[in-house]
Amino acid sequence: MHVTINGERHELAPGATVDDALSAIGAPRSGVAVAVDGEVVPRVDWAVAKLGDGAVIEVLTAVQGG
């Protein structure tokens, strides 16, 4: 299935989770947060939260600013 991670299209296996999406872009597991289709997915749910086909995933971290 296809998902969009931080604006880029990725191919993930059906049944893939948020954790799989993080692996797909090589993201660290600390200091990041994930929103799927505009909703925050708490860290404790990453391993179990299944992604739907066409899901839009945003992976954010802290950068210099403010």
Place this chain on the structure above:
Amino acid sequence: MADEYGTDLVIGGHKIGSRLIMGTGGAANLEILERALVASGTTLTTVAMRRIDATTGTGVLDLLRRLGIAVLPNTAGCRTAAEAVLTARLAREALETDLVKLEVVADERTLLPDPVELLDAAEQLVDDGFTVLPYTNDDPVLARKLEQVGCAAVMPLGAPIGTGLGIRNPHNIEMIVAEAGVPVVLDAGIGTASEAAQAMELGCDAVLLATAVTRAADPERMAHAMRLAVEAGYAARHAGRIPRRYWAQASSPERDE
């Protein structure tokens, strides 16, 4: 530890060790940022939330952790309450803090806060358990309303972000201070040390600045200057300045005839 006047800066239950809150934006690289942060003596520093990038990783976060500086995530770049609320929730999840510097700006040209969206976002985030520090206009009425919805501090601007124009309306800042029951943090517009001192002399509890330091020719030296300025302004405020007079008043005795 209480400061020499016996008053700690406490924002929503968080004790803030330094009255100079720093931003991290604008520094040429992390090495320069590190030297500036150390020289500033800050204990609380803002970061922005953006898409993770393989090249930058979590560098600024690693730096702040190593320096023992608490992180204050902001919602920079958000134009609506909905965007700001989502960004704040992501920041809480990523950084494990309930503190948020709430920024909801109206347009890119002025970067001035949008008061309607700001108040809406503040109310939602307070209800969601955040410790909300709103970046606000230098408007005493808006500051009062932000406090009424439960913000833990109010952070009026001295001038638009990044302008270095100083405190354009000192009287408004004084009115905000006079009315506020929560800490007042002068946020944005500071260009040089005398303006940071002025903010404290006007009665602000802290100063938040970034550009004035990070884009100075020598960020480390300017950070040190800002630290001294905030301390000097705070001390002067508590020392009780003399009243202004129209005519001169000799400070030496009259000459003997």
